[in-house]
Amino acid sequence: MDQGCFTALVTPFNESGDLDREGFEQLIDFQIENGITGILATGTTGESPTFKWKEHDLVIALAARQAKGKCLCIAGTGSNNTAEALTGTGHAVKEGVDAVLLADPYYNGPSSLEIRKEYYETVAREYPGVEVIPYIIPGRTGAQMLPQDLALLAESCPNVTSVKEATGSLENMKLTREFCGKDFKILSGDDGLVYDIMTDPAVKACGSFSVMSNIVPGFMTEMVSLINKGKPEEARLLQEKLTPLLDLVGVTTQEESKFGPVSCRARNPLPLKTMMQILGMPSGPCRKPLGRMTRKGLDIVLAAMKKVQSRTPELFEPIQKAFNVDIDERINNPEYHVGLWYDY
Template identity: 60%
Template sequence: MGIIKGCYTALVTPFKGDAVDDEGLDSLVDFQIENGVAGILAVGTTGESPTLTWEEHNRVVENAAAKTKGRCLCIAGTGSNNTKETIEATGHAAECGADAVLLVDPYYNGPSSLEIRREYIEPVAREFPDMQIIPYVIPGRTGAQLMPEDLAILSREFYNVNTVKEATGNIENMRRTRECCGPGYSIMSGDDGMVFQMMTDPDIKASGVISVLSNIVPGAITELLNLTGNGEIEKAEKLHSALKPLFELVTVSTMEATPFGETLCRARNPLAVKTLMSILGMPSGGCRKPLGKMTQKGVAKVLSVVRRVYEATPVLLKPLEDFFGVKVLQRLTDSSNWEGLSYDKY
């Protein structure tokens, strides 16, 4: 069972109206593979797993597994806050040929790290010994956290649990994971903006990223990881600086006026990324409710970021232009391309 490393794209789930866009999904997978990603994550939280029906969820995994077979690896998001459901979804992923599954920490019901290990990860790892199991630690979203010590126990007891998607944002937690789990364990960044730091920190030595922004710039993020992994740090730093503004789009925060004073509005992943994909003419569609639209200020911030990146380093978006047959400059200057993507008022 090989180590998970490199750039894996946490693929958005495109919609036409309120239906999953199967043709658009195929196109997005082809775009990723053409630009050298190591793998695809189908129906992670970026793929809006909480609002897909299980029938839709399974169809997306089936399509992604078939489309990637022999071309790159496929990870299926099968985690939930219900172990029985997770086991059923993992069984489906195994049947349709996924290479690994991603298990987000159980959200809302908030089990302890001990419970996550014993009542969630262990039953799945035990039932599917030939499937690579990747815990996904993101306490800011789930309100729970599988701790480094429990990751280490899992890796010692189950040879198919040797990777974590680390999205705590806590450098000391990452260093503790490396200390507990040892040099052969794969730490994958769950945060685009931190992967360079995580790979170059000698006490973390991350193996790569499960990326949101690679939906838009897969080739550039893959190159960033290759340069960093090969020790070409000066070139990697330059590319990281060029990409850095895009990393702001995972969460876009604006202050909005209300009749009662200003309030903070946070457009959380994948809303801003799907908004940008729509502006750029990529298969995307909107998000499933309760996610909705951005504010006008939010869309203006997205446009400002991508215009800045395009003006400074247009080559980053050239693969997107070529693959989807669009002109990025036109997409970023014609306001008809973002009509209807924001609320008219707060």
């Protein structure tokens, strides 16, 4: 997989919960027009856990056809069932994707050894002609293939040459670099860590799978490109502009219930989709069991968006042009925020 910035693409739904195909096409066009390296269809940001397999295959097919010759297309085909991962990967390969992304198997708790032997190796050997990217995110999956097994996997399967790293652990990433070697590609799965792990000489990540590039694809791509070109100071200045948005991938608030205080965490893609709805981009609601943010959470999102619009309005300008919206109006007019929060 090449270095660069890859958008973990949102899947827009209509109010009845069905795929908004026109909106999906518009989002892909927006990414391509703003120079993204590639798109990831049916990732967790795209709410793949809520898809029926027929929907899963359709979204991959649509994305692969639209991206062909314009940017790279990666398909999320992981599962906690290796047989399902094989079937999903087979469909993606037939659609001509450039790579597949497989998250570590979730919930059933295999060891690192089992994840390597009974999951990644099985898929990579069945489909040797496509790049297989392990996605290490123990906070979501409850399991983890460790750097030692990742290195063994890369040695035995030539089509495993990169990893999406979302452990949040610099020590884990440093071990990955040490064991997998200088040519192995580490791609960040945490927007807030992209700059740090790309400039850390013991990690040397070469790009990212980004959530916020759904909203600011050109700027996220530019930041990654500047670092890869050896211009970290220019990238740092851009990262500072982006920070208010990068901090919104997850939003945690303290709420009051009749039984006492409660910590409420709005996880990706809920804050992102909330922002996209405010901005007038194709998005729609999340599929259940995801729902809405709390009022406190929405206020945090709005405050950050207002900060960006007042200090660095150029970040939102591409959205205004692409989707013919008035950013100031949508951020500041409460009419556009109705129905986006719960009362606890």
